Amino acid sequence: MELATQRVNYRLFEKADFDLFYAVFSDKEIMRYAWIDEILSREKMLAFFEDFLSVGHMPNKNNSYAFAAFSRGNGRFAGFADIQLHSHNENGGCGEIGYFLMQEFWGKGYATEFAGAMTDFGFESLKLHKVCARCNANNLKSENIMKKLGMTKEGELRKVRYKGGSWDDEKYYGILREEWLARRQQATL
Template sequence: MKFESQRLKCRYFTELDYQLFCSIFSNEQVMKYAWIDKIENEVGMREFFEGFLNHDDRINRNNSYAYAVFLREEDIFIGFADIVIHSLNSNGGCGEIGYFLLPQYWGKGYATELAHSLINFGFTRLGLHKISARCNSNNLKSENIMKKVGMTKEGELRKVRYKNGVWDDEKHYGILIDEWKE
């Protein structure tokens, strides 16, 4: 399953995309507010990468649909995106979007465009009834994106993210299909 937006195109990662994947998850700036540390070890990176490979249109080992994100016109890799499926049944389901862009593509509206596209994809193609997202409470830019795409703050978990010797809070946002349709 592929999808496109005005400036972006997203497709499943393939085995040939390993170095592209590494460029995201080994980048100190990209991983600053992520729930995991940057991955420096080759064995750990390879295992992590393989968990995000989708085959055909089936969900991957991480219970998600993971995408390599490219600029549509130039075909330049700019990041990673996924939708984790938390539940799914004949009446809908719940999923969580996530994305990481390389620093040179920050501040250009790509993350907001990507979040809009992921939400649209989740509601129209996956049949979800709720989509959520979360971020480190110190990551105000990520929080602003969630607000821009129409998500509502649903709560904040205290001291649940541990990184660099510090516990940080985590903000949770969500949008229901009925809200999105309005």
């Protein structure tokens, strides 16, 4: 399964992509605001990685679609983007997007492009009725991405993420299918 946006090509992670996956999840700065700390053991990383591999066009063991993202300009690996299905049936469902960029792509709008691609995939291909995202309350850049996508802040969980020796709050955002459709329609006017 492949997707494309203006500057990025996406494809599901494959077994041969272990080193790319490792480059993301072993980088302390990339993982700064993530739920988990960086994983430095290649052995531990392999077990983690295998859970993100899909079989055909089906979701992986985490019930998500995890994409390796590559710059269309130079073909370089740009990062990780996924959507995890929390619920899914013939009437829709809810999916949560996530994204991690290699540092060379920071500050250039790629995270917004990744998040937009996963949101569009959730509504267009998976026919979800809601897409959501969460971030560490200290990660203002990620929160701004959610706002740019038209997501509404739905809540803040107090002291649920343990990072750097302290507990951090988490912000939760979401967008409904009808809101997403209205934004798309407005963009074409």
